Amino acid sequence: MAHHVHRLTLGTGGHVRITGAPGSGRTAVLTAAADLAAAAGLPVAWTRCYPTGPPDTTHPTTAGPHVHLVDDAHWAPPTTDRTAAGPVLLITAETPELRHTPPSTPDTELHLPPLTPGAAAELLRRHGHHHPGTAHAAAGNPGLLTTTATRHHPDDPTPDQRPTPEQLCATARTERAERLLPGLPPHLRAALQAIAVGAGHFDTPALATLCDTTPQATTRAVHHLRALDLLHPTDTRTPLAHQVLAHMDPTDRATLLHRAATHCHHTGAPAATTADLLLGAPPTGTPWAAATLTTAATHARAAGDHHRATTLLTRALREPLDPDARARLLLDLAATELAAHHHAGHRHLTQVLRGTPGEHTGTHRAHAADLLLATGATRTVRREVPTAFAAPTLSLVDRNRLLATYWLADTLDHDHLGYRATTTPPLPERPADPDLAATAALRLALRGTRPSRVRGLARAALAHPVTDTLISTQLAAVTALHLTDDLTDAARRADQLITEAHRRGTPALLPRALLTRARTALATGDLRTAEDHLTHLDTLLPPGTAHPDLHAATATTRAELHLLRGHTDPAHTALATATPTGGTLAAAELTHTRGLLAAALGHHHDAVAHFREAGRHLAAAGWHNPQVLAWRGHAAASLTALGHHDDAAALTADELAAAAHWGTPTAIGTAHLRAATAHPDPDTARAHLRHAVTLLSRGGAHPPLATALLTLAELDPDPHLIDRAATLLHHHNLTHLTPRLHALTQRTGHTPAPDRLSRSQRTVAELAATGASNATIADRLAVTKRTVELHLTQVYRKLDIRGRHQLPGALDAHGARG
Known part of the structure; x- marks a missing residue:
């Protein structure tokens, strides 16, 4: 120079x-x-x-x-x-x-080549910078070295938030590259745009096709772009893809994405790659576009990326579709959205019910109503299904399914608000269709009449393969069986429905199935299983994502679990945010559980108010079955604590009458237990408690049985009663009763005898005592039939009996039944 x-x-x-x-x-x-x-x-x-x-x-x-x-x-x-x-x-x-x-x-x-390592170190030293990773990150570029050194402040008081030299170098490289973009020659700009669209998936011939040039010219362009530091050093990708595409004319960008997507489709590229391009492209008007987007959405949903699946399915709906394909896509989109935004999911399910009829849209409409019911939108079902039911193209199966969903929604929500359709046919008196039979079973069960008829309808509904029925109606049949004391069959079928919801790949169906199973577990005192299912449910329904009625039902069940363990603070927390729709079964359950919490805290005035409010909900709906919510018995106990014995006696009499009308051991036994708790006369209380123990021992509802045994033992301190109560408390972890048991053993000086049976043996014996076959027990416990047989052999030996017909008496006599 x-x-x-x-x-x-x-x-x-x-x-x-x-x-x-x-x-x-x-x-x-x-x-x-x-x-x-x-x-x-x-x-x-x-x-x-x-x-x-x-x-x-x-x-x-x-x-x-x-x-x-x-x-x-x-x-x-x-x-x-x-x-x-x-x-x-x-x-x-x-x-x-x-x-x-x-x-x-x-x-x-x-x-000017890059600086040597020694020269780079000297340049950094002059700037007072000594971080060892900077020279390597800058690859000897003096501009990057200087920028990074001047921006890095090692004495920053917040080192956790301070970017590393490597990050600063990457930022400086990006800033410099952005300054180069406006001045790129047209051939380099076209190549960079194609590279940005391809995101590293296109080889040189493909890039040449998108650029309308030769592979040789594309190779030279790639070389020049890499020299400008606009490409990654080892592959054909650019860190400025977003900026490159953002600077393009929108029409040109859409056209380029369309051409790239078409090229990917014709060359057999992965669905995810083609779908990414279609997201920014206008509708292609070709059948393969919607199919590709749907396939990519399925993969995204399987990977747990519901946001991406929703985006892909929404884009697929922009393609021209026939009515059946549109209804199927809307169903997939709604099922995906329900995992995070129930409002959006319900809106798209409503579109399915209102959509243009097609050859198979009746099936899609039935599944839309099923999803709405499973996620708590009973009023949407009652409002929309009558119109969908009137479509002339419905098959008989789909008509029955829609009719079943309408009457099931009507059953669960008595506050009609003008939604009841006078044109909808009534339920058949003797329905042969499984979905109609399930709905009829639950309607009768909630009314508290004809338990044998309820049991027959529910079993007929559940006899059909789960793949041929709606999940929501099957869960209704499970609940009906639960209310008839068929807890083993109810639990087994609920487990099958959980598996079926997984198989269908519809996570939105899972929460209701898990909730039903958790409630069955609570009824039998299997608190661990109940908690496991509620925990799984919580992972599927983050706060604020569920319909208010489904959230309230979940909160109610979790609060009852906490109360069975004697934990009032978490029970209060669970109930605090629940706001169900008025007039629904969920609202009545929530009010009743708030009463249980108030009673556990000793706030009996509040408890009575909550129980009576729950009773008004039930009466308005015609739900007279005391096994649904035993509000009278609980209210009577609180009234007794307040000294209102006459009011308590009247309520217990009504409870006993309603329980006798329903006729199940659990309903009558629980009514006797509440009557004993509310009655001031010890002799009368003993009589009620003996009835309660006898009946509850047959029904399989272990928490009230434990309470009955302990209460009777407090009146008559029989060591046998104490042993039985202690076994139930230990087996089911009913910690809310532990202080009472401890006080009783201190008063009597009797230490409960250890349980003769192991946990597994006791569980098998209890199921066998209810009449369950070995095959049913094996299916229920997920073990082999041979394992069940071995457990029963050990049980017979320990209890000194010769067969399963002696199990009920032996379990009661030895205090092992739990």
Whole structure:
């Protein structure tokens, strides 16, 4: 450089070209040349060029010898390379890959390579920077090294939030690349746009197709883009994909994405790759587009990425679709949305019920109603199903399914608000269809009439394969069986429905199935199973995502679990945010459980108010079965605590009458237990408790049985009663009764005998005592039939009996029944 400056002082000009990547130090060399010229007494003219707009000449040129420095000359118009009269030393600094026009031939060309490790370390040392990773991250680029060193502050008081030198270097590289984008030559811009669209999935021939050029030209473009640091060093991807596409004209961008998606489809690219391109492309009007998006959505949902699945399915709906395909897509979209946004899911399910009829839309409508019911939207079902039911293209099966969902929704929500349709046919008296039979079973069960009829309808409904029925109606049949004391069959079928919901790949069906199973477990005192299912349910329904009625039902069940363990604080927390729709069964259950909490806290005035409010809900709906909610018995206990014995006696009499009308051991036994608790006369209380123990021992509802045994033992401290109560408390972890048991053993001096049977043996024996076959027990416990047989053999030996017909009496006699 000094040589050329010296020649200019002698009257001879020239042209020196400095080349290098952005940040390689070209401007620093120009500045050094300006210093050499000034030292030689030569005028200096500076011209700075920009990707858009004219160059900026900061000093006027002179007629005599002078030095003309042109920075970023790759963006200079052709006339800028040389100025007018007089000897001129033209020194240009440029990145050759960015040139739009061929350059003139220089006298001397200086290329600036990356700094050596030693030079990079020296540059960082001058800036007081000593982090070992910076030199490697900057790859010897002086501009990146300087920027990173000046931005890094090792003494920052918040080191956890301070970016690392590597991160700072990456940020600086991106900023520099963004400054280059506007000035890229058209052929490089086209190549970078194709690369941004391809996201590393396209090879050179594919990129050439998108750029309308040859593979050789595309290879050169890729080489130039990599030299400009606009591509990753090891593959064909750009860190600026978002910025590149954002700067494109929207129409051009959509066209490019469409062409890329079509190319992917024709070359057999993975569905996810093609779908990503279709997301930004306009509707293609081709059948493969919706199919590809749906396939990619299925994979995303299986991976747990519900947001991506929702985005893909929403885009698929923009394609032209026939009514059946549209209904199927809306169902898939709604099932995906229900995991996070029940409002959006219910809106799309409503669209299925209202949509244009097609050959198979009746089936889709039935499944839409099923999903609405399972997620708590009973009023939407009652409002929309009558119109869907009137469609002339429905098959008999679909008509029965829609009719069943309508009457099931009507059963669960008595506050009709004008939704009851007078044109909807009534339920058949003797339904043969499984969905109709399940609905009829639950309606009768809630009314508290004809338990044998309820049991027959529920079993007939559950006799059909779960794949041929609706989940919501099957769960209704399970609940009906639960209310008839068929707890083993109810639990077994609930487990099957959980498996079926998993098989269908519809997570929105799972919460209701898990809730039903948890309630069955609570009824038998299997608190661990109940908690496991409620915990699983919580993972499926984060706060704020469930319909208010489903959230209230879940909160009620969890609170009851806490109360059985004697934990009032978490029970209060569970109930605090529940706000169900008025007039629903969920509302009555929530009010009743609030009464249980108030009673556990000793707030009996509040408890009575809650229980009576729950009773008004039940009476208004015609739900008279005391096994649904034994509000009278609980209210009587609180009234007794308040000294209102006459009111308590009246309620217990009503409870006993309603229980006798329903007729199950659990209903009658629980009514006797509440009557004993509310009756001031010890002899009368003993009589009620003996009835309660006898009946509850047959029904399988272990928490009330434990309470009855313990209460009777407190009146008559029989060691046998204490042993039985202790076994139940230990087996079912009923910690809310533990203080009473401890006080009783302290008073009597009797230490409960250890249970003869292991936990597994006792569980098998209890199921066998209810009449369950070995095969049923094996299915219920997920063990082999041979395991059940071995357990029973050990049970017979320990209890000194000869067969299963002696199990009920032996379990009661030895205090092992739990």
